[in-house]
Amino acid sequence: MANWIEVCSLDEIDPEDVMRFDHNQHSWAIYRCPNGEVYATSGHCTHERIHLADGLVMDDIIECPKHNGRFNYKTGKAQGAPVCEHLKTWPTRVENGLIFLNVE
């Protein structure tokens, strides 16, 4: 069952950037594409417990700020060493300039 929660306004995330979002003891990374699309993944890298919101967004890729682990943030797919395990992705939607995340 969908459980949409409000994250923030779209303007709070720069294009081609990422922001941390914490809710109910869970943490997510929320990404904004240059074309305005918004994606969400689990907040921490699957290699070590490092938050991806401190990392660098390059095209469709989020790079962990600690060890260069890279994921496609649209699919969650790990791109090679030092990350082997894919990242969980979460549905998002944008309404009236606000970002919503389905946390179910």
Added chain:
Amino acid sequence: MSSFGTRRDYSLTGASTPHAHAAGLVSANWYQTDIPRKTMKALMTRRDAPAIRDTLLWLALLVLFAGLGYLSWGTLWAIPCFVAYGVLYGSASDSRWHECSHGTAFKTRWMNDAVYQIASFMVFRESHVWKWSHARHHTDTIVVGRDYEIMAKRPVQIARLIAGLFGIPQTWGTLKSLLQHAGGDLNSEERNFIPLTEQTKVIRYARQTLLVHAAIIALALHLQSFYLVMVIGVLPSMYGVWIAFIFGLTQHAGLPENVLDHRLNCRTILMNPVFRFIYSNMNYHTEHHMFPMVPYHALPQLHELMKAELPVVYPSTFSAIREMLPALLIQTDNPEYDIQRELPQRSATDHQPAQHPQTA
């Protein structure tokens, strides 16, 4: 009871490891200078141009000195040619290996990967093993029982460090490791930091590397050419490693183990442009450890933003060595001795030093 001379257990599967976990030193939160997100994004931005320029210059110098070495072969002029060639082959490749292992040198990934493999071969280092060990080095920097890349293990063995200037323990270690991996086996420590799914790559790489080195030696024997093994293979890795080894020691040696603040266990050293070219700006080592995804060419800017929070920066390589060498000599007898660096007043209370697990 005195602990002087007591050998610490630096293995990743020994007594120090559970102590490091218990002391909260594993995958811990490290002190970080607060830098605005937009500034950090700009610093982390990848560019190809600086690394292409530096790589082409490096390769051109290698070709130049290999050529001069060939032309002067059999004369005394060959000595300075091979000293220069060796530094470019065995030392400059070390920092290229390092930068490309972080994936930060180039913007284009295949360029990073290509230079990483070439440089790994030149420093006689197994690319897959070191990719993973270096990730661990950044997670648990100089944490005993966790970090596989501690150079000056205590009590310090001076003879081993002198041998390291000529690449002897490194080459011997890699050779044993390649043979073990080529036989399909990894040691228990490697299994500790290399995921199961990646271990077949280690084995494949070892077999390929041994074949390439065997081919170089066979060709040199066939051509009866000593020159060939002076310019490619293990020999230039050994006779050229001395500068990289000294630079590598200055990164952490003599400084405290088991602290969660890179300002206390890393050195930032101001170096001349030639050294910085050879070393790819890794003299900004505190900055690199605190923000490892900042490319080498942006480290001087990062240093400007961080320097107010750093202990006094070493004004030269010599000044760092002058501090480090006496400390290493003391650590031959007294493993508890550390160089204590003083943090600037406004941030001195922010760090969380931890006691050594074996003395806690």
